[in-house]
Amino acid sequence: MRATPLPSSAPPVELQLRAFADAHGVVPGSAGAADWLTPLWAALRAAGIARPGLAFAAWAETAMLGGLVPPILANSPDVAALLAGLQRFHPLLGRNELVVERAGAAATLTLRSPDGGAADPDTVDACFGVVCHVLARLTGGAARPDRVRLRRPEPADPAAHRAAFGPVAFGQPRDACDLGAGALAARIRQADPVVLAMLEPYAEQRLAAARAPWSATVESVMRRLSDSAPPRLPDVARALAVSPRTLQLRLRAEGLSYASLADAFRRDRALALLAATTLPVTAIAARLGFATPAAFTRAVRRWTGATPTAYRAGVTRGR
The missing domain is CATH 1.10.10.60 (Homeodomain-like)
Structure with missing residues (x-):
């Protein structure tokens, strides 16, 4: 049975999550529910996908997510600018809140659920996994996180997380992706400033429209x-x-x-x-x-x- 498609106005991440679930024979619940991702991850695990967040990250590509945000990221001059654009325009991708905290020459990426609390662990895996894939692809492997910190206890086999993220620390106070000065300074290959200048004003308009009182x-x-x-x-x-x-x-x-x-x-x-x-x-x-x-x-x-x-x-x- 195929999932009922969301309207095209749905956030791109939600469209792709439903496509991912459909490809694995899982019919998601209503995306209109306040929390539909946690049951979706559970259904994917029940279908035999041990780490569905990481699996989605490996399956997804930024171009597949659609919308204005992926080309803005791909045409940012460096990783620092990419993260700033990702934080600013993330509401155009999905409902969770992505926050970039700068501390000197380093940065920390965190994810919050729509109610301001900690995001679901598989949602964190999906987000951090996509970010890692995007950084590696756009910089030719020059940008990787220094460390990813996860709240959950260390699993029996952490190899999949290490393969996706690099160095990982479990049992931490919060979920966070730490990037050092070298990663932030990495240049985005084939970035086009003209394309970026064309896309950003349109994204700002879309963002303003999405932020109606x-x-x-x-x-x-x-x-x-x-x-x-x-x-x-x-x-x-x-x-x-x-x-x-x-x-x-x-x-x-x-x-x-x-x-x-x-x-x-x-x-x-x-x-x-x-x-x-x-x-x-x-x-x-x-x-x-x-x-x-x-x-x-x-x-x-x-x-x-x-x-x-x-x-x-x-x-x-x-x-």
Whole structure:
């Protein structure tokens, strides 16, 4: 059975992960779920692939991932510029957050899950493995990590990780890929600055479009899910394919909260129903999820300075 394809607007990494799973006879779960990668890796292991993250990295090529990011990387002048571009434009590839930390002449690459926590071990293998393959190919083997640090305990046979990454340390506080000054200075063979200058502005436009305010997106989803009481936070998070914690963090970064958006949603519905219908106040309160009519009255007074009945009467007189 073949996997149901994602729409072409899906991140390129997700498209290729589904293609990889399909090639191995595994049907992934819904990519719209907040966490669909962990079950996918488990299904691939059950299908006989011992290290699916490393297997995906060996199977994938940057050109296969598609989109604007691979040609930007291939036309960066050196590895330091490549990593800067990868960190900046990684949201165009997938949902995990890739972070590059510079310390003097060295750099450390880390990966975080969409909720800001540690990424799945196989996702880390896939990411670091692809990076290692890309660096080796674009620099003719001149750039390799100094060391890869992994949180998981050392496996019984670490040979596959060493073959993919080089020096590996297990049982570390975090997953990280360390690159020294020599690797960062390595030149990208056949890089074309003209091509890079053409692609980067377009990628910036795509990135800006992808970073629409979360509050606006949440409001749109809330309207789609309900025309009365505000939908629950977990339901909105599920519709956006993120965890509730991630959604709260994104809104907090905009100086908002889900509670404030839900209150505004309920206010707009309440005032519209009072102004445009003859529904009893008690019916409106129940429709909007208020525990009691008194709680609804207190909310309308907070929003407008008037009781529901007085607000409705004022709107009616003003027509």
